[in-house]
Amino acid sequence: MRHATWGIAAIWMLSCAQGVPGGDGIVDVAAGATTLPPAAPDAGTPPDPASPRGPCDPAVAATVAVADNGACPGVLPRGAACAAEITICSGRSAGPDGAGGDTASAATSDGRGSVVLSCHRQDVGPPQLNYLFVPTASGFLSKAGLGVDVRPLRDGFIASQGSSLLPPPEYDFLAHDGTLRAAQNGGVLYAGPNGALLVHAEGGQLIAQSFDALGTLRSTVPFASFAGAVDSLTFDGAMNTAGATLVIWQAYGDAAANARWLSPDGTPSATAFTIAGWSDRAPQAAALAGGSVAIAAEPESGTSARKWRGVIAPGETVERPAPAWLSSRGDFFLLPSDEGMAFGNEILAPDGRACGTVDLGAPLIGIGVDGTAFSARSERTFRIHPQLFR
Secondary structure, eight states: OOSOOOOOOOOOOOOOSSOOSTTOOOOOOOTTOOOOOOOOOOOOSOOOTTSOOOOOOTTSOOOOEEEEOSSSTTTSOSOOSOOEEEEOOOEEEEETTEEEEEEEEEEEEOTTSOEEEEEEESSSSSSEEEEEEEEETTEEEEEEEOOSEEEEETTEEEEEESOSSSOOSEEEEEOTTSOEEEEEEOSEEEEETTEEEEEEEETTEEEEEEEETTOOEEEEEEEEEOOSOGGGEEEEEEEOTTSOEEEEEEETTOSEEEEEEEOTTSOBSSOOEEEEOOSSSOOOEEEOTTSOEEEEOOOOTTOOOOOEEEEEOTTOOSOEEOOHHHHTOOOOEEOGGGOOEEETTEEEOTTOOEEEEEEOSSOEEEEOTTOOEEEESSSSEEEEETTTTO
């Protein structure tokens, strides 16, 4: 395994829930310990997601305020049974060379309750540092520092190794504990809970490689042609939870972008079509609950606020204007099983119905595959609510 375990002054919590991921041995780790045991082998089939699991700290109050308006039965949680906190980022700092340090910025989890916490760097280098923690009966056990970008699976993660600016030269498919399952050559990554798609530009063609969650190649399919230099192409798009992928590409200097839907096995499921491009790159996109993909409007100069201009439904070859419920809101996180979306505290159904609110008492920074919700309690500390949205 290339991801060596590391010793870092993190905070591990005692458990207030019963059980750990199926097959994991129980490892007791004292708070503040810096010598960690080797990673456990892959435990195989994950446990029933309906069974509560995940280490929590009895001293951490699981203060979650839920206001359910009754419009979306079963979507909002009834409340939080427990929570945990991990302090790992250094916080902002100032020095003679400018801003430094890092701050809690994002988090996710796989379908087995392992979590990846991301600290955003204030100085030069990779934009964020990603750290893997595995749940045990006595708390979250730190396992490894991962790559420049991490995507969750139902059992494990995909970590990008290499450049944070150019397509990475390699992607590592990891088990929930960081064990390397497979390494695949780089390209543009589109990932979902059940697998991934890598897109390469070679010899005037765009080629899609489909992989299952273990990193095993399922197919290699050319799906479009292009003219000009490879390095003039920019990519975006998204994979929905069903595994269908909308690939968007645009040559630098072109006013229009191209898009095409690919099936989970990488084969085209619709013809290629054009959409309005951005001035310097392909339009950004994100998967919505229900399977459609939202297309972002190009940000105004000097702002990074996300606004949505359009929606492309699965298999369709036209971008429709974003509905009012989407165009009036910004970034969001998907709930498990495609049940809805969290726009900050506000929970919406796939059709845009308002379901109510879930207030974690701090900014929401991620929802994992298993429904674990994360908030940033401070610049340094993450609060974890295991399977809150399961």
